[in-house]
Amino acid sequence: AQRVTQPEKLLSVFKGAPVELKCNYSYSGSPELFWYVQYSRQRLQLLLRHISRESIKGFTADLNKGETSFHLKKPFAQEEDSAMYYCALSGRNTGNQFYFGTGTSLTVIP
Amino acid sequence: SQTIHQWPATLVQPVGSPLSLECTVEGTSNPNLYWYRQAAGRGLQLLFYSVGIGQISSEVPQNLSASRPQDRQFILSSKKLLLSDSGFYLCAWGRQGLGYGYTFGSGTRLTVV
Numbered sequence: 126a127q128r129v130t131q132p133e134k135l136l137s138v139f140k141g142a143p144v145e146l147k148c149n150y151s152y153s154g155s156p157e158l159f160w161y162v163q164y165s166r167q168r169l170q171l172l173l174r175h176i177s178r179e180s181i182k183g184f185t186a187d188l189n190k191g192e193t194s195f196h197l198k199k200p201f202a203q204e205e206d207s208a209m210y211y212c213a214l215s216g217r218n219t220g221n222q223f224y225f226g227t228g229t230s231l232t233v234i235p
Numbered sequence: 236s237q238t239i240h241q242w243p244a245t246l247v248q249p250v251g252s253p254l255s256l257e258c259t260v261e262g263t264s265n266p267n268l269y270w271y272r273q274a275a276g277r278g279l280q281l282l283f284y285s286v287g288i289g290q291i292s293s294e295v296p297q298n299l300s301a302s303r304p305q306d307r308q309f310i311l312s313s314k315k316l317l318l319s320d321s322g323f324y325l326c327a328w329g330r331q332g333l334g335y336g337y338t339f340g341s342g343t344r345l346t347v348v
Binding site for chain 1 (some may be wrong): 269271273278279281284294325329336337338339340341342
């Protein structure tokens with residue numbers, strides 16, 4: 126069965142420090158992985174998806190099929206990065222549905 | 236451009252009362268539609284999804300039901316609310332096919348008292 130695990134519920138880093146939000150998944154087949162972000166008082170929104178190989182707001186995420194991970198990284202955290210982050214998985218086996226992790230609340234300390 | 240509307244933003248309902256949350260999408264046709272519940276420490280739980288008018292799939296057996304009377308309208312309902320139905324409900328739409336993300340509505344905070 127498909128599963129998304131975000132082991133850290135809370136993560137605090139200082140401004141300017143590197144940040145890594147962990148995401149591991151379980152899926153039989155080729156998954157599509159995504160990161161969603163919810164800033165305070167805003168709606169949940171797509172941050173990035175692995176197939177685009179893009180960098181959004183300085184964040185990147187690489188799909189590691191060997192380790193079944195899709196960690197979100199940023200070399201220098203900013204205060205405005207403080208938000209709730211969700212890792213999500215989709216694929217042909219999920220019927221176009223997304224399965225979300227439990228989320229990681231990131232706080233960037235000034 | 237595509238937009239998604241969800242209302243009401245907040246709702247306080249007594250136990251045993253009915254519920255109707257509505258979600259509509261504009262600017263696209265034949266979207267996949269989803270209802271999620273967001274709970275602290277539990278992440279996003281998929282409740283229902285729909286790939287077309289009248290086509291509803293339930294992920295979690297519960298006190299809720301969903302309907303899709305029109306292509307771009309998705310309704311979450313209950314005949315009798317329970318205290319455990321309190322939570323933050325999110326509607327989302329997505330394109331058919333893989334590789335696309337969801338677009339979420341602004342959510343409804345439901346408190347059952």
